[in-house]
Amino acid sequence: MSAKGSAAPVGVVGCGWVGLVTAAGFAEMGKQVIGVESDPERLASLRSGEVPFHEPELAEVLEACSERIEFTDRMQDLADCEVAFVCVGTPSSETGEADLSAVDASTGALAALEGPAIVMKSTVPAGTGARVREANSGALYVSCPEFLREGSALEDFRSPARVVIGADEGSDRAADLVEDLYRPLGAPIQRTGLASAEMIKLASNAFLATKISFVNEIANVSEQVGADVTEVAEGMGLDPRIGAGFLNPGLGYGGSCFPKDVRALQALAGSSGYSFQLLSAVIEVNDRQKQRVMEKLASNLGSLAGKRVALLGLSFKPGTDDMREASSIFLAHRLAEAGAEVVGYDPVAREMAQTVLPEVSLAETPLAALTEADAAVLVTEWPELIALDWSAAAEAMSGNLVVDGRNCLPIDDLVGCGLVVESIGRPRREGDT
Numbered sequence: 001m002s003a004k005g006s007a008a009p010v011g012v013v014g015c016g017w018v019g020l021v022t023a024a025g026f027a028e029m030g031k032q033v034i035g036v037e038s039d040p041e042r043l044a045s046l047r048s049g050e051v052p053f054h055e056p057e058l059a060e061v062l063e064a065c066s067e068r069i070e071f072t073d074r075m076q077d078l079a080d081c082e083v084a085f086v087c088v089g090t091p092s093s094e095t096g097e098a099d100l101s102a103v104d105a106s107t108g109a110l111a112a113l114e115g116p117a118i119v120m121k122s123t124v125p126a127g128t129g130a131r132v133r134e135a136n137s138g139a140l141y142v143s144c145p146e147f148l149r150e151g152s153a154l155e156d157f158r159s160p161a162r163v164v165i166g167a168d169e170g171s172d173r174a175a176d177l178v179e180d181l182y183r184p185l186g187a188p189i190q191r192t193g194l195a196s197a198e199m200i201k202l203a204s205n206a207f208l209a210t211k212i213s214f215v216n217e218i219a220n221v222s223e224q225v226g227a228d229v230t231e232v233a234e235g236m237g238l239d240p241r242i243g244a245g246f247l248n249p250g251l252g253y254g255g256s257c258f259p260k261d262v263r264a265l266q267a268l269a270g271s272s273g274y275s276f277q278l279l280s281a282v283i284e285v286n287d288r289q290k291q292r293v294m295e296k297l298a299s300n301l302g303s304l305a306g307k308r309v310a311l312l313g314l315s316f317k318p319g320t321d322d323m324r325e326a327s328s329i330f331l332a333h334r335l336a337e338a339g340a341e342v343v344g345y346d347p348v349a350r351e352m353a354q355t356v357l358p359e360v361s362l363a364e365t366p367l368a369a370l371t372e373a374d375a376a377v378l379v380t381e382w383p384e385l386i387a388l389d390w391s392a393a394a395e396a397m398s399g400n401l402v403v404d405g406r407n408c409l410p411i412d413d414l415v416g417c418g419l420v421v422e423s424i425g426r427p428r429r430e431g432d433t
């Protein structure tokens with residue numbers, strides 16, 4: 001590695017959520033950044049100053065830093081970088097293992113430059129770094145897993161809970177460079193070996209997913225025994241050994257990370273000869289949780305054939321238009337299979353939903369979605385949906401059932417408007433109860 005100095009541009013490969021936020025974050029810190037993007041449509045929109053997805057603040061920061069960021073499709077343009085952050089997708093393959101084709105293509109192309117150190121931000125199975133180094137004659141390689149959350153991604157870049165930097169012998173100098181880049185953020189920095197850094201990311205996501213499935217099972221038992229899971233979770237969360245985070249029962253986890261990362265860790269464990277039994281249950285509980293909403297609809301409405309059901313919120317969580325493995329997809333498919341007419345509303349994911357959910361008619365407003373609906377399911381806890389005028393909603397609907405899939409609606413208000421509310425892990429509510 002030559003002594004190019006801190007003026008060398010920072011390279012970013014793959015300009016999706018992680019890559020674009022990484023590029024914007026370092027540009028905001030005063031660095032020159034070069035982003036490589038292989039999708040021509042995405043590249044064209046980035047070059048014309050458009051952000052191809054919804055992420056708060058991102059468009060503004062990219063515009064403010066536009067003189068320090070350039071976008072290209074040529075990996076050779078990173079030849080003068082000291083480090084290049086690899087931020088390409090690692091989706092699930094059919095067997096549940098991570099599909100590493102984009103990782104292999106980009107690391108191979110980077111190694112051929114014989115300049116920048118490869119810094120892996122994509123979530124990859126433990127052992128990937130060692131394999132990439134071997135395939136590319138010991139290229140400099142650092143694992144720096146990403147923990148940002150869509151919807152607050154830039155804030156997470158600026159104030160991470162920790163920065164994990166993993167490297168094996170021979171890549172220490174590259175790890176130092178990564179540490180230099182992150183040190184101004186003032187976050188705790190953990191230096192580890194390569195495989196440990198890779199495992200930290202997978203273990204963290206698997207643990208959070210486990211917490212979600214655990215509290216969902218507690219919710220299901222609470223329903224049976226007449227307890228209110230909101231009170232149960234609050235009481236549990238007050239114990240600092242447990243912590244209050246990720247104890248919100250609901251439709252289960254979805255999105256671009258948890259489902260695929262849990263499957264990837266399960267597959268990684270399996271291929272290393274270890275059966276990770278807990279994760280199998282976590283996945284099963286998560287799948288079942290969405291089915292329970294279908295059961296609640298059926299137990300109240302009887303046959304769903306010909307019924308109009310409004311899905312409120314389509315993205316996998318608020319603050320994003322990302323619909324990868326969103327609960328809305330499962331529900332829309334099951335409802336359509338049952339012969340229901342499905343209408344959906346989302347404040348930002350409309351365009352995404354047009355492609356992903358062609359069977360759903362998309363409404364311009366929540367009230368339009370609710371008009372003449374027999375039932376509504378709150379799928380994504382967007383603030384504007386929680387704060388809806390529920391009395392107008394009750395008037396617009398032809399039925400009166402609302403399934404609160406995120407336990408976030410003001411139940412007393414809804415019941416006061418004559419609605420019947422089913423939620424997760426709490427008693428069914430209707431007038432005078």
Ligand SMILES: NC(=O)c1ccc[n+]([C@@H]2O[C@H](COP(=O)([O-])OP(=O)(O)OC[C@H]3O[C@@H](n4cnc5c(N)ncnc54)[C@H](O)[C@@H]3O)[C@@H](O)[C@H]2O)c1
Nearest residue numbers: 014015016017018037038039088089090102106122123146
């Ligand atoms: N999205 C998140 O919230 C999040 C959080 C933490 C970690 N991660 C991990 O980060 C990685 C990226 O996730 P994402 O959500 O940003 O994915 P994404 O699909 O939004 O973006 C990946 C980008 O890489 C581009 N790309 C693919 N191959 C390329 C190549 N050879 N050269 C240049 N560009 C290429 C794609 O066109 C796409 O624009 C994944 O491994 C994911 O698990 C994601």
